[in-house]
Amino acid sequence: MRAFKGFAAGMALALGLGIGQVATAAPAPPVAPAPHAIAAPDISLANVRAHLSQLETIARQYGGSRTAASGGYAASVSYVEQKLKAAGFTTSRQTCTSCSGQSQNLIAEWPHGDANQVIMLGAHLDSVSAGPGINDNGSGSAAILETALTLAKTNPEIAKRVRFGWWADEESGMRGSRHYVNNLPSAERSKIKAYLNFDMIASSNWGHFVYDDVASIKAVFDEYFATLNVPTEGDSEGDGRSDHASFKSAGIPVGGLATGAGDIKSAAQQRKWGGTAGAAFDNCYHRACDTLSNLKDVPMDRNSDAIAYAVWKLAGAGTTTPPGDRVFTNDTDYAITDYGTVNSAVSPTTAGAATSPVQVKITASHTCAEDLRISLTGPSGRSYPVKETGNAPCTQFGSRDFSVPVTGENAGGAWTLVVYDAYAGDTGTLDTWTLTV
The missing domain is CATH 3.40.630.10 (Zn peptidases)
Structure with missing residues (x-):
C-alpha cells in the first residue's frame, strides 16, 4: 500500500405432500433457470x-x-x-x-x-x-x-x-x-x-x-x-x-x-x-x-x-447451464412424461420440518451419453443435492428414483425442481417445475 493518500416456472403443478400421490406437468415454453449458486470453496x-x-x-x-x-x-x-x-x-x-x-x-x-x-x-x-x-x-x-x-x-x-x-x-x-x-x-x-x-x-x-x-x-x-x-x-x-x-x-x-x-x-x-x-x-x-x-x-x-x-x-458460480448442455424439452426424444411422488413424514396440513428425505421419481424417455443433472430448491431458498438411488448415470433412461436429503426444511411452500443433462452441441434452455405444497 502506498504511504500517502492521493426458477421462474416453465411448468407448474399443485402437489399434496401425502405419500404416493402423483401429478403430471402440462407443457409450457422453457424458461431460463433461476440462480442456484454453489458454495465457495475453502482456500488453503x-x-x-x-x-x-x-x-x-x-x-x-x-x-x-x-x-x-x-x-x-x-x-x-x-x-x-x-x-x-x-x-x-x-x-x-x-x-x-x-x-x-x-x-x-x-x-x-x-x-x-x-x-x-x-x-x-x-x-x-x-x-x-x-x-x-x-x-x-x-x-x-x-x-x-x-x-x-x-x-x-x-x-x-x-x-x-x-x-x-x-x-x-x-x-x-x-x-x-x-x-x-x-x-x-x-x-x-x-x-x-x-x-x-x-x-x-x-x-x-x-x-x-x-x-x-x-x-x-x-x-x-x-x-x-x-x-x-x-x-x-x-x-x-x-x-x-x-x-x-x-x-x-x-x-x-x-x-x-x-x-x-x-x-x-x-x-x-x-x-x-x-x-x-x-x-x-x-x-x-x-x-x-x-x-x-x-x-x-x-x-x-x-x-x-x-x-x-x-x-x-x-461471478455467479454454479448459476448457469454449462455450455454444451441440452435440457429435457418435452419433445419426442426428451419427453418428461410424468413427475412422480414426493414422500415425506410431514402431511400437507402440518407445519414444520421434513423428517425424512424427499423422494423424487421422474419418468422419461431418453438415452443419455453424459451426466444427468438435477437440482431441487426448497421454500427456504436452500438447494439440496439430488442423488440417484437406482441405476448408474447415463444408462437407458426409463423410470428412476432420486433421493433428496432434506433436513430442517419447512415442507410448506414452493419447491423448484430443475432437470437437464449434458448433450454435446446444444446450448440448451432449462425446464423447471414449481411444486406447491
Missing part, C-alpha cells in the same frame, strides 16, 4: 503461506526487496505466472511504460462465463525498497493467486468472466494499475462490472476493513464475515491509497479488503477484534521486518476465504 492457508514463503525467498535473493524495477519483482512475476500456466490459465504481460524500469503487469483470465461481464481481482506485487513486502503486498498477491488456482481446480459453472491482475509499481503511485486502466478501450472498461482489490490482508495487529465505495459489493464481504460473527468496518485508511483508485477514477465499481497499515488501533477496535490498542495495525509496515514471521494466519485465512466467497457470488 497452507498454499497461501507457501506462495508467501517463495516471495520472501525471492526477496532475499535480490537484496531484500521486490521493488518494481528490480530483479526481485521480475522473479515474483515469473513465479506467479508459472503457477497460473501450470493450472491452465493463459497469461499476458503488459509493459508499464510509466513504471520504474518499465516493469510489467501480469494478467490472467479464466476463459469461461460471459466475456462481456467481468469480475476482476487485483493486488500489487511490488514491495518498497526497505523490505520484502510479505504483508504489503505479498498477502493480497498470494491470496488472489490461490483463489485463481482453486477456480481452475474446481472449474465451476460460472456466469461471468473472472480476471486477475498483479500490478507493478503501486508503491510509487499506483502506476501499474493506472497504466492498465488508461490503456483499456472504453468498451473494455465497460465490461468490468466490479474490481476487487486486496492490499495488506494479514496485518499483525489486524482489523477487518471492507472497502465501502460501493454498498452492494461491501455487502457481499460483510455477508461472509457475518457467517463467522466477525464485525467489519469501512476502510478509511486505504481510501485513494491502493490500486482500486485507478479503477474507481474510471467509473468502475470497486470493493476490497484490508487489515490495516500504519494507522493506530483504537480501544473500540481492540474490543471488536482483540489485539493491542494504541499500536499500529502493522508495526512492520514498509519496514524490513515485513516478513512471513510477522504475518498472522487468522486474518490471512479469513480474508482468503472471503475473497473466494465474493468471487463465487459475484
Whole structure:
C-alpha cells in the first residue's frame, strides 16, 4: 500500500405432500433457470503461506526487496505466472511504460462465463525498497493467486468472466494499475462490472476493513464475515491509497479488503477484534521486518476465504447451464412424461420440518451419453443435492428414483425442481417445475 493518500416456472403443478400421490406437468415454453449458486470453496492457508514463503525467498535473493524495477519483482512475476500456466490459465504481460524500469503487469483470465461481464481481482506485487513486502503486498498477491488456482481446480459453472491482475509499481503511485486502466478501450472498461482489490490482508495487529465505495459489493464481504460473527468496518485508511483508485477514477465499481497499515488501533477496535490498542495495525509496515514471521494466519485465512466467497457470488458460480448442455424439452426424444411422488413424514396440513428425505421419481424417455443433472430448491431458498438411488448415470433412461436429503426444511411452500443433462452441441434452455405444497 502506498504511504500517502492521493426458477421462474416453465411448468407448474399443485402437489399434496401425502405419500404416493402423483401429478403430471402440462407443457409450457422453457424458461431460463433461476440462480442456484454453489458454495465457495475453502482456500488453503497452507498454499497461501507457501506462495508467501517463495516471495520472501525471492526477496532475499535480490537484496531484500521486490521493488518494481528490480530483479526481485521480475522473479515474483515469473513465479506467479508459472503457477497460473501450470493450472491452465493463459497469461499476458503488459509493459508499464510509466513504471520504474518499465516493469510489467501480469494478467490472467479464466476463459469461461460471459466475456462481456467481468469480475476482476487485483493486488500489487511490488514491495518498497526497505523490505520484502510479505504483508504489503505479498498477502493480497498470494491470496488472489490461490483463489485463481482453486477456480481452475474446481472449474465451476460460472456466469461471468473472472480476471486477475498483479500490478507493478503501486508503491510509487499506483502506476501499474493506472497504466492498465488508461490503456483499456472504453468498451473494455465497460465490461468490468466490479474490481476487487486486496492490499495488506494479514496485518499483525489486524482489523477487518471492507472497502465501502460501493454498498452492494461491501455487502457481499460483510455477508461472509457475518457467517463467522466477525464485525467489519469501512476502510478509511486505504481510501485513494491502493490500486482500486485507478479503477474507481474510471467509473468502475470497486470493493476490497484490508487489515490495516500504519494507522493506530483504537480501544473500540481492540474490543471488536482483540489485539493491542494504541499500536499500529502493522508495526512492520514498509519496514524490513515485513516478513512471513510477522504475518498472522487468522486474518490471512479469513480474508482468503472471503475473497473466494465474493468471487463465487459475484461471478455467479454454479448459476448457469454449462455450455454444451441440452435440457429435457418435452419433445419426442426428451419427453418428461410424468413427475412422480414426493414422500415425506410431514402431511400437507402440518407445519414444520421434513423428517425424512424427499423422494423424487421422474419418468422419461431418453438415452443419455453424459451426466444427468438435477437440482431441487426448497421454500427456504436452500438447494439440496439430488442423488440417484437406482441405476448408474447415463444408462437407458426409463423410470428412476432420486433421493433428496432434506433436513430442517419447512415442507410448506414452493419447491423448484430443475432437470437437464449434458448433450454435446446444444446450448440448451432449462425446464423447471414449481411444486406447491
